[in-house]
Amino acid sequence: MVALGLAEFAADLETVDGHPARPTRMDRLRRVAWWRGIVLILTGVFFLVPIYAALHFALSTVEGGFSISAFQSIPHQQGFSDAFGLSLRLAIMTTLITMVLMVPTSVFVHLRFPGLRRLFDGITIIPIVIPPVVLIVGVLQVAPTFLKGTPYLLGLEYAVLAMPFVYRSLDAGLRSIDLTTLVEASRSLGSRWSSTLLRVVVPNLRTALLSATVLTVALVLGEYTMASLDQYQTVPVWIVAFDQDNAHISVAVSLVALVGTWVVLLAISSFDLRRIRRASQLRKDGSA
Amino acid sequence: MTTTTVSPEQPRTWKQRRSSIIAALGLLPFGVYTILFLGVPALAVVVGAFQSPTGGWTWSNISIASHGVYAHGFVTTIELALVTSIVPGLAGVVIAYAVLTMKGNALRRIVSTASGVFANFGGVPLAFLFIATLGTTGIVTSWLNTLGIDPYQHGFTLFSFIGVSLVYAYFQIPLMILVITPALEGLRPSWREAAEGMGARSWEYWRFVGGPVLFPSFLGGVLLLFGSALSAYATAEALTSGSIALTSIQIGSFLNGNVLAGQQNVGKALGFGLIVVIAVVMVGYSILQRRSSKWLH
Amino acid sequence: MTLTAPLDTSTTENQGATVELIGLRRRFGATQALDGFSLTLQPGELVALLGPSGCGKTTALRVLAGFETVDSGRVLVNGVDQSRIPAQRRDMGMVFQSYSLFPNMTAQDNVAFGLRMRKVGSIQRRQRALELLELVGLEGQADKYPHQMSGGQQQRVALGRALAIEPRVLLLDEPLSALDAKVRVQLREQIRVLQTRLKITTLFVTHDQEEALSMADRVCVMRSGQIEQVDVPATLYSAPATPFVAEFVGTMNRIPGVIAEGRVSLLNKTVDIRTSADQPAVFRPAGTPVDVLVRPEGLAVTATAGARGIVMTTTFLGSVTRLGVLLDEDVMVYVDQPNSAVQVPVGSAAEVTLTERDVMVADRTGAGVAQAESASVEHP
Numbered sequence: 030m031v032a033l034g035l036a037e038f039a040a041d042l043e044t045v046d047g048h049p050a051r052p053t054r055m056d057r058l059r060r061v062a063w064w065r066g067i068v069l070i071l072t073g074v075f076f077l078v079p080i081y082a083a084l085h086f087a088l089s090t091v092e093g094g095f096s097i098s099a100f101q102s103i104p105h106q107q108g109f110s111d112a113f114g115l116s117l118r119l120a121i122m123t124t125l126i127t128m129v130l131m132v133p134t135s136v137f138v139h140l141r142f143p144g145l146r147r148l149f150d151g152i153t154i155i156p157i158v159i160p161p162v163v164l165i166v167g168v169l170q171v172a173p174t175f176l177k178g179t180p181y182l183l184g185l186e187y188a189v190l191a192m193p194f195v196y197r198s199l200d201a202g203l204r205s206i207d208l209t210t211l212v213e214a215s216r217s218l219g220s221r222w223s224s225t226l227l228r229v230v231v232p233n234l235r236t237a238l239l240s241a242t243v244l245t246v247a248l249v250l251g252e253y254t255m256a257s258l259d260q261y262q263t264v265p266v267w268i269v270a271f272d273q274d275n276a277h278i279s280v281a282v283s284l285v286a287l288v289g290t291w292v293v294l295l296a297i298s299s300f301d302l303r304r305i306r307r308a309s310q311l312r313k314d315g316s317a
Numbered sequence: 318m319t320t321t322t323v324s325p326e327q328p329r330t331w332k333q334r335r336s337s338i339i340a341a342l343g344l345l346p347f348g349v350y351t352i353l354f355l356g357v358p359a360l361a362v363v364v365g366a367f368q369s370p371t372g373g374w375t376w377s378n379i380s381i382a383s384h385g386v387y388a389h390g391f392v393t394t395i396e397l398a399l400v401t402s403i404v405p406g407l408a409g410v411v412i413a414y415a416v417l418t419m420k421g422n423a424l425r426r427i428v429s430t431a432s433g434v435f436a437n438f439g440g441v442p443l444a445f446l447f448i449a450t451l452g453t454t455g456i457v458t459s460w461l462n463t464l465g466i467d468p469y470q471h472g473f474t475l476f477s478f479i480g481v482s483l484v485y486a487y488f489q490i491p492l493m494i495l496v497i498t499p500a501l502e503g504l505r506p507s508w509r510e511a512a513e514g515m516g517a518r519s520w521e522y523w524r525f526v527g528g529p530v531l532f533p534s535f536l537g538g539v540l541l542l543f544g545s546a547l548s549a550y551a552t553a554e555a556l557t558s559g560s561i562a563l564t565s566i567q568i569g570s571f572l573n574g575n576v577l578a579g580q581q582n583v584g585k586a587l588g589f590g591l592i593v594v595i596a597v598v599m600v601g602y603s604i605l606q607r608r609s610s611k612w613l614h
Numbered sequence: 615m616t617l618t619a620p621l622d623t624s625t626t627e628n629q630g631a632t633v634e635l636i637g638l639r640r641r642f643g644a645t646q647a648l649d650g651f652s653l654t655l656q657p658g659e660l661v662a663l664l665g666p667s668g669c670g671k672t673t674a675l676r677v678l679a680g681f682e683t684v685d686s687g688r689v690l691v692n693g694v695d696q697s698r699i700p701a702q703r704r705d706m707g708m709v710f711q712s713y714s715l716f717p718n719m720t721a722q723d724n725v726a727f728g729l730r731m732r733k734v735g736s737i738q739r740r741q742r743a744l745e746l747l748e749l750v751g752l753e754g755q756a757d758k759y760p761h762q763m764s765g766g767q768q769q770r771v772a773l774g775r776a777l778a779i780e781p782r783v784l785l786l787d788e789p790l791s792a793l794d795a796k797v798r799v800q801l802r803e804q805i806r807v808l809q810t811r812l813k814i815t816t817l818f819v820t821h822d823q824e825e826a827l828s829m830a831d832r833v834c835v836m837r838s839g840q841i842e843q844v845d846v847p848a849t850l851y852s853a854p855a856t857p858f859v860a861e862f863v864g865t866m867n868r869i870p871g872v873i874a875e876g877r878v879s880l881l882n883k884t885v886d887i888r889t890s891a892d893q894p895a896v897f898r899p900a901g902t903p904v905d906v907l908v909r910p911e912g913l914a915v916t917a918t919a920g921a922r923g924i925v926m927t928t929t930f931l932g933s934v935t936r937l938g939v940l941l942d943e944d945v946m947v948y949v950d951q952p953n954s955a956v957q958v959p960v961g962s963a964a965e966v967t968l969t970e971r972d973v974m975v976a977d978r979t980g981a982g983v984a985q986a987e988s989a990s991v992e993h994p
Contacts, residue, residue, distance in 0.1 A: 064415075065418060068411055068415040069415055072415075072490075076435060078450060078456075079446040079447055079450040080446065082455060082456035082457065083450070086456070126350075134343070134344060134346070134347040137343040137344055151603070152351070154599055154603070157544070157595075157599065158596050158599050159359050159592060159595075160547070160548035160565060160592075162550040162565045163568060163588035163592060164355070164359070166572060166585060166588055167358025167359055167360070167361040167362040167588075168358040169572065170361040170365060186354055189350075189354050251437075251440055251442070253551035253554070253555065254550040254551050254554075254569075258572045265441040268442070269441055269555055280446075280449050283441065284442070284446075287442045294430070294433060295430055299430075505713055507710040507714040510681055510710070510714075511708065511710065511716075512716075512727070512731075513700075514680075514706060514707065514708045514776075515707075515731050515775070517702065517727075517731050518702060521731065525719075525727070526718065529718040530716075530718050
């Protein structure tokens with residue numbers, strides 16, 4: 030369940046974001062070295078072999094040799110560019126909706142209704158409680174025909190799926206800056222609410238916004254359940270459909286999707302870390 | 318203490334009330350959107366579960382959903398969720414502990430980010446990865462064949478319970494690692510040292526201190542994994558093309574039109590059932606989280 | 615909160631162990647945490663390890679406890695080498711800086727834990743735990759969990775827990791550093807009283823010199839893994855062996871002076887200073903700059919028109935008033951005056967005179983002081 034994984038990933042960033050409270054001093058040599066090694070090797074095998082297998086499969090041709098033709102021919106496959114275009118449009122749409130919806134809301138909650146934060150934590154868990162497969166059933170039941178006729182209905186619903194971890198990301202980001210002080214300083218200097226939001230709050234939330242965006246895009250590009258049941262061909266739906274024709278290509282696209290998500294998530298993680306390290310350096314130098 | 322202009326008993330000034338209203342308005346877009354695109358569909362499912370195709374109220378959907386092939390689906394789904402929450406859960410704790418006790422910060426960071434990334438694998442790409450690995454023409458399958466073992470002879474297929482469990486483990490284990498790592502990091506070294514100083518051996522420490530402290534988080538993690546497995550659709554669908562009896566797959570089939578007359582709303586009853594189970598699970602999860610955070614601070 | 619239960623010391627055969635730390639050396643990466651550290655603790659005494667962070671005091675404690683190894687050196691308790699004995703069997707009670715209570719157990723269970731590890735029966739150990747909780751004044755808190763107690767209460771439970779096993783040695787690793795000032799002072803006394811009563815050999819690590827001086831029988835000042843001085847508090851204060859100790863313990867002034875033909879010229883006067891060192895400062899070539907180290911109570915201030923010193927600050931310290939006087943070479947000296955004396959107002963010109971007899975004279979090198987000797991001043 031992708032949304033859940035993303036939510037936990039966002040929460041994991043939370044631990045890093047909010048300044049690691051406890052240094053892990055678990056580096057005392059325990060006489061467990063031998064089993065630890067076995068565990069880690071087995072883990073490595075379990076997780077890396079499928080990736081190797083996929084790579085092997087994608088690179089091997091029907092004749093039996095190896096070539097990267099599978100990867101090269103992806104954009105030329107029938108239906109792929111349409112599918113990719115659709116996925117991309119949906120991703121942009123979802124991101125915009127989620128940002129416009131969640132940023133002011135989480136800022137408001139942090140600022141004015143800190144008591145509601147508990148409630149919000151709960152509310153943002155609800156989309157996780159409704160599985161996408163069930164949600165799409167309900168959506169198709171009540172959506173007006175004009176919406177059902179466009180794929181953009183999916184975009185509207187993806188925003189709901191993205192809510193939990195976008196909120197978590199923003200929440201973590203808001204907690205690490207002192208929102209109240211910033212806003213009060215800005216207002217006391219004469220700024221109106223809109224420019225406070227745009228010029229003070231948002232720039233300080235850059236990393237949180239960035240990670241929320243990337244997580245949202247990852248979600249949309251990987252979402253299969255609702256798209257397939259709504260019968261629109263986004264990339265994942267295309268992959269399954271295309272499997273009938275050429276499995277090598279399907280595997281190749283899957284690999285690209287996975288590696289792409291990896292790279293980006295790794296990038297946010299390390300970007301986040303660098304920012305934390307720089308911030309704590311400044312703090313150290315400043316308070317030394 | 319100086320007296321303020323507004324005492325609690327007096328009504329708030331118009332200005333205060335106005336700013337409260339404006340603030341509440343700020344929350345309105347979110348509220349409206351959630352109600353429209355989450356609440357209404359969810360309600361449609363819940364209400365529809367009790368509606369007959371002709372529009373009246375009925376229990377028949379529920380009763381059909383709790384018998385026969387659908388009951389079987391529920392049982393399989395719950396079995397699958399149990400297996401893929403407990404086993405990967407335990408594995409996750411062990412691996413997370415092994416990683417944490419590694420020396421070298423860089424390696425630890427890499428693994429923890431990798432878990433974040435792997436926990437997001439799922440659905441279609443993952444299914445295809447495993448098809449390439451353990452499918453009939455998969456790599457590992459052929460390796461095993463050269464070793465003389467043919468798993469398919471023994472009835473293994475990727476599209477079976479075992480196969481799907483294996484694939485689920487791929488994202489369940491990292492999910493557990495993500496959840497349990499903060500809890501493991503919260504185990505203070507001074508507890509271990511205090512226990513040792515008082516004569517406790519390693520297993521005694523785990524039995525009396527480490528284990529109990531970790532347990533709520535562990536249970537919470539297992540619950541999270543359980544919920545995740547229950548809701549999963551894409552992976553199973555991509556792997557089995559709908560041939561396996563899982564509740565989520567069965568719900569999906571209702572949308573594809575293979576429905577018996579008079580049973581149009583059974584899918585919603587199934588959905589209702591799923592929602593109920595997951596809701597219970599998530600409530601349990603947040604209670605446990607709150608419990609453990611009290612101790613780990 | 616005073617101690618309530620009278621302790622039956624007849625049951626405590628513990629007359630205190632003798633602890634010898636001999637030539638300890640330990641390196642962590644690029645840092646030499648312990649550099650030839652040697653210290654002996656007599657039975658029943660409380661020795662404080664005092665020093666700035668990173669000086670190695672905690673490492674020394676943890677070596678004794680068995681949580682750290684040494685590259686070389688020996689640890690003996692009552693003559694027995696501890697190197698082969700793991701921490702579990704060293705029979706030492708340890709109190710950590712904070713949050714060391716097991717969060718899943720009540721205060722009583724925490725205290726009883728060590729006894730449980732020693733297979734003491736359930737009723738006995740719960741009874742003993744209650745006794746110890748009474749001893750530290752927390753009998754009403756037996757069923758509370760750590761997160762329900764204040765920091766001071768937690769540390770008292772931690773103390774009870776450490777004492778429950780009747781350890782040979784008590785180890786305290788900055789137990790008061792995380793507490794509020796008032797609580798700290800209260801707990802300080804309690805620990806000291808308990809320790810004296812039970813006659814447990816105790817090693818106490820702290821960076822707070824006031825704590826060390828008020829609690830310990832002897833204080834060991836450390837720096838960079840080595841011992842600067844080990845002495846009773848009074849001697850540490852009045853006769854510091856090195857400039858580091860002199861400045862770390864209490865407040866110490868550093869007054870620039872100049873050698874002038876076998877005497878030292880400072881504060882616009884030239885005084886005779888005798889030292890007993892082999893190469894007394896006074897026999898250095900004339901013009902050599904030196905620093906004279908003297909405590910605030912060894913100086914006096916008088917308002918003198920036209921003098922080059924200016925009174926910059928006045929601080930009321932309760933028993934005395936401390937005046938900060940800015941001298942010629944941009945040097946600030948602190949002078950304590952009894953409250954009864956006529957106070958010199960801030961901003962006035964003042965003259966500072968040396969009244970103390972025992973001072974230290976030190977070379978003034980560019981990077982700091984290299985050597986120092988005790989000296990006595992001959993006042994005319």
